[in-house]
Amino acid sequence: MTPRKQMSLGLSMRYLGYHAAAWRHPQVDPAGASDYDHFLNVARLAEAAKFDMVFLADGIGIRAKDEPEGSLCRSAQTAELEPLTLLSALAPMTKHIGLVATASTTYNEPFHVARKYASLDRISRGRAGWNIVTSWSDAEARNFNRDQHLDYDTRYERAAEFVEVVKGLWDSWDEDAFVRDQDTGIFFDPGKMHVLNHQGRHFKVRGPLSVARSPQARPVLVQAGASEQGLEIAAASADVVYSAPHDIDTAKAYYANLKARLARYGRAPGDLLVMPGFTPFVGRTEQEARDKYDQLNALVDPLLGLSYLYGQMGDLSGYPLDGPVPEPMDAEVKSIARNLLTLARRDNLTIRQLYTQTAAGFGSRIVIGTPKQIADEMEAWVAAEAADGFNICPAALPIGLEDFATLVIPELQRRGVFRSDYAGATLRENLGLRLPGSRYAAA
Amino acid sequence: MTPRKQMSLGLSMRYLGYHAAAWRHPQVDPAGASDYDHFLNVARLAEAAKFDMVFLADGIGIRAKDEPEGSLCRSAQTAELEPLTLLSALAPMTKHIGLVATASTTYNEPFHVARKYASLDRISRGRAGWNIVTSWSDAEARNFNRDQHLDYDTRYERAAEFVEVVKGLWDSWDEDAFVRDQDTGIFFDPGKMHVLNHQGRHFKVRGPLSVARSPQARPVLVQAGASEQGLEIAAASADVVYSAPHDIDTAKAYYANLKARLARYGRAPGDLLVMPGFTPFVGRTEQEARDKYDQLNALVDPLLGLSYLYGQMGDLSGYPLDGPVPEPMDAEVKSIARNLLTLARRDNLTIRQLYTQTAAGFGSRIVIGTPKQIADEMEAWVAAEAADGFNICPAALPIGLEDFATLVIPELQRRGVFRSDYAGATLRENLGLRLPGSRYAAA
Numbered sequence: 040m041t042p043r044k045q046m047s048l049g050l051s052m053r054y055l056g057y058h059a060a061a062w063r064h065p066q067v068d069p070a071g072a073s074d075y076d077h078f079l080n081v082a083r084l085a086e087a088a089k090f091d092m093v094f095l096a097d098g099i100g101i102r103a104k105d106e107p108e109g110s111l112c113r114s115a116q117t118a119e120l121e122p123l124t125l126l127s128a129l130a131p132m133t134k135h136i137g138l139v140a141t142a143s144t145t146y147n148e149p150f151h152v153a154r155k156y157a158s159l160d161r162i163s164r165g166r167a168g169w170n171i172v173t174s175w176s177d178a179e180a181r182n183f184n185r186d187q188h189l190d191y192d193t194r195y196e197r198a199a200e201f202v203e204v205v206k207g208l209w210d211s212w213d214e215d216a217f218v219r220d221q222d223t224g225i226f227f228d229p230g231k232m233h234v235l236n237h238q239g240r241h242f243k244v245r246g247p248l249s250v251a252r253s254p255q256a257r258p259v260l261v262q263a264g265a266s267e268q269g270l271e272i273a274a275a276s277a278d279v280v281y282s283a284p285h286d287i288d289t290a291k292a293y294y295a296n297l298k299a300r301l302a303r304y305g306r307a308p309g310d311l312l313v314m315p316g317f318t319p320f321v322g323r324t325e326q327e328a329r330d331k332y333d334q335l336n337a338l339v340d341p342l343l344g345l346s347y348l349y350g351q352m353g354d355l356s357g358y359p360l361d362g363p364v365p366e367p368m369d370a371e372v373k374s375i376a377r378n379l380l381t382l383a384r385r386d387n388l389t390i391r392q393l394y395t396q397t398a399a400g401f402g403s404r405i406v407i408g409t410p411k412q413i414a415d416e417m418e419a420w421v422a423a424e425a426a427d428g429f430n431i432c433p434a435a436l437p438i439g440l441e442d443f444a445t446l447v448i449p450e451l452q453r454r455g456v457f458r459s460d461y462a463g464a465t466l467r468e469n470l471g472l473r474l475p476g477s478r479y480a481a482a
Numbered sequence: 483m484t485p486r487k488q489m490s491l492g493l494s495m496r497y498l499g500y501h502a503a504a505w506r507h508p509q510v511d512p513a514g515a516s517d518y519d520h521f522l523n524v525a526r527l528a529e530a531a532k533f534d535m536v537f538l539a540d541g542i543g544i545r546a547k548d549e550p551e552g553s554l555c556r557s558a559q560t561a562e563l564e565p566l567t568l569l570s571a572l573a574p575m576t577k578h579i580g581l582v583a584t585a586s587t588t589y590n591e592p593f594h595v596a597r598k599y600a601s602l603d604r605i606s607r608g609r610a611g612w613n614i615v616t617s618w619s620d621a622e623a624r625n626f627n628r629d630q631h632l633d634y635d636t637r638y639e640r641a642a643e644f645v646e647v648v649k650g651l652w653d654s655w656d657e658d659a660f661v662r663d664q665d666t667g668i669f670f671d672p673g674k675m676h677v678l679n680h681q682g683r684h685f686k687v688r689g690p691l692s693v694a695r696s697p698q699a700r701p702v703l704v705q706a707g708a709s710e711q712g713l714e715i716a717a718a719s720a721d722v723v724y725s726a727p728h729d730i731d732t733a734k735a736y737y738a739n740l741k742a743r744l745a746r747y748g749r750a751p752g753d754l755l756v757m758p759g760f761t762p763f764v765g766r767t768e769q770e771a772r773d774k775y776d777q778l779n780a781l782v783d784p785l786l787g788l789s790y791l792y793g794q795m796g797d798l799s800g801y802p803l804d805g806p807v808p809e810p811m812d813a814e815v816k817s818i819a820r821n822l823l824t825l826a827r828r829d830n831l832t833i834r835q836l837y838t839q840t841a842a843g844f845g846s847r848i849v850i851g852t853p854k855q856i857a858d859e860m861e862a863w864v865a866a867e868a869a870d871g872f873n874i875c876p877a878a879l880p881i882g883l884e885d886f887a888t889l890v891i892p893e894l895q896r897r898g899v900f901r902s903d904y905a906g907a908t909l910r911e912n913l914g915l916r917l918p919g920s921r922y923a924a925a
Binding site: 159178 | 517571601602625667687688
């Protein structure tokens with residue numbers, strides 16, 4: 040009997056979960072998103088459940104009160120902790136779980152990113168990951184000397200170059216460069232120091248990095264490429280891709296499309312894991328699961344709901360809540376907005392219905408059911424080559440994670456499709472990914 | 483009897499200590515500067531000794547092998563961990579000690595700095611500090627899209643504006659802004675959200691920050707102002723100033739000069755602490771102390787020694803090692819270079835003697851003696867208004883700290899000039915500094 044295909048699992052833990060009203064749930068600490076102990080608890084629960092990694096999405100700006108009424112985000116999103124700082128602080132308090140922090144290629148410099156993630160990789164003994172984003176909101180642009188966000192092409196061109204520079208800096212030192220011979224006084228071998236001397240369109244970076252080669256050589260690169268340029272960056276460099284398909288057919292098409300691009304970059308299909316996100320509502324019975332979903336939805340008020348649509352769809356506060364969803368006004372329609380629109384048209388949703396559904400999972404797919412139903416679906420997606428694993432986005436934390444960990448994970452383990460203990464020492468090893476070689480290695 | 487004036491103590495812990503040959507000492511782990519456990523051990527020793535804070539100096543670039551022979555730094559400086567990542571990882575493993583990380587105003591954006599330090603302040607429950615530097619080396623410039631570092635005036639003008647923006651962002655939210663009322667659905671009070679809308683010469687930053695007001699309201703601001711512009715930034719904003727005087731008279735003049743500038747910014751002399759750095763060599767007898775000094779100096783070889791002078795004095799490898807120290811060629815003479823030159827002229831030093839002395843403390847003052855001698859001198863400096871405390875820069879870690887903690891600290895405690903236990907909950911409280919008010923507070 041062939042062993043069944045193993046799945047990888049990530050836990051997305053930003054804010055207090057993916058449901059906009061999570062903070063109002065009676066079992067949730069509404070101040071948790073600002074509190075280290077909340078995240079420590081979540082990370083430890085995820086590690087006890089043998090998740091591959093915890094993940095923090097990020098944006099570097101929030102909407103301010105000088106914007107339209109419909110935009111102000113009246114939820115836990117307004118006060119959080121910065122991802123890299125937080126994950127560094129979780130590193131010594133965990134042992135096995137991967138730590139994936141988002142950093143924007145539009146508002147950072149590659150040397151800082153290379154240095155900080157290499158440091159986190161050393162501190163965590165090989166558990167760091169970088170989720171590469173280009174940022175798209177004006178709220179972010181306005182904190183970084185701009186009025187509006189950069190246009191799409193420039194952002195992605197910059198991102199592609201940024202990633203290449205970071206990868207180059209991570210190769211600054213061969214693994215055995217540091218001799219540290221106290222007797223002879225030779226600290227390192229200059230022949231094993233590599234100076235990048237990058238000169239590109241967006242960056243001029245000499246190097247070398249002042250951090251020794253880290254345990255994973257290259258922290259795990261995560262991406263969520265949906266556009267053509269995003270898919271190419273993913274194919275060229277990503278180890279893991281978070282996708283946001285709303286059904287198995289879209290997921291299969293995306294999976295096939297992305298995996299087919301790998302060969303062009305000299306990579307095998309197994310070098311990149313596709314992990315669609317979903318928000319589970321789990322109950323011992325289907326009714327119990329649905330009740331959990333309804334309980335949270337009842338806590339969404341219209342102002343909050345509209346603010347969740349604002350980022351993708353603009354200000355809809357002038358439209359009747361129980362009327363149809365209008366076309367977005369912004370010429371550059373984001374892929375999430377496309378997903379939302381498709382959903383609204385398909386199910387003939389009103390604005391209120393759309394925001395309730397969006398607020399329930401921040402645009403991520405919602406799966407409601409018993410442990411068996413959810414495990415069946417996860418297995419089916421993996422078998423159909425729609426997914427190599429999943430990025431679990433609980434609606435509310437820690438309760439959504441507790442439900443998933445106590446009810447679904449044991450079911451997956453029983454079926455032999457998810458680990459019962461960590462086998463690898465690093466995140467890469469747990470994900471089954473190869474250790475990258477250095478660009479300077481002798482052929 | 484008036485209680486004797488208390489002194490504050492910081493511990494500088496970059497690399498493996500301030501002596502260039504520290505890594506060659508038989509009791510030092512030569513790989514420690516890349517190793518989290520080394521720093522954890524040092525931070526815990528410092529906390530057990532009741533230091534106010536640990537401090538990480540920083541530079542964002544190292545010299546590469548395409549530069550002159552004399553420049554390549556053949557020591558532990560080539561492989562380290564990034565300060566903010568490292569101090570975040572130390573936060574949950576310590577309880578009382580302040581965590582001061584350096585970040586450059588030349589190669590960062592104020593929004594990132596405000597957000598990361600506010601997060602560290604929350605994670606550490608009020609123990610974060612930011613050492614403000616402008617960076618001055620070409621090695622750094624070349625990692626950030628430039629060929630040479632920015633000119634002095636532009637750097638300091640940018641720094642002054644940068645600090646104002648960061649302080650403004652830290653006032654984004656009143657302390658009681660987050661209501662988080664689960665029943666009414668009110669997460670925050672929009673009247674207590676403040677939008678900075680900064681538009682200056684170097685930065686345009688809207689805000690607000692996405693981090694709630696942190697326990698110290700403002701992480702402790704540290705500076706090392708020596709120039710006119712540096713002193714003004716310190717007088718306007720710094721809570722702590724690290725200075726590098728080589729004798730008590732220079733220290734007194736610096737102290738008086740800086741404290742006199744505070745009134746112009748509406749600040750009292752006690753609002754800023756002056757903490758000169760020094761590198762102690764402590765022994766039970768004077769001879770034992772001197773032996774420790776000589777033991778490390780004997781481990782400095784010429785190539786290493788010259789690399790230590792390179793940053794301030796340029797490449798001296800073409801001059802006879804046992805000849806006099808030439809004038810620096812660089813038109814913009816850094817203050818550290820001035821100090822070095824003064825020293826060389828005063829004591830009629832050869833290049834070899836100067837680099838040995840420099841390598842022994844990285845330009846910081848060296849104090850060799852018994853616990854009584856060192857405590858006497860520290861007390862005398864505080865009594866003479868030359869210092870409010872000291873930034874201890876051990877020659878080698880952890881041994882230099884162990885010596886100081888076991889021999890000198892108990893002597894200071896016996897004299898009643900240093901705490902026997904932490905009294906405050908935050909770094910600010912332990913330093914005896916006021917909690918800053920918000921710029922938006924009603925008068």
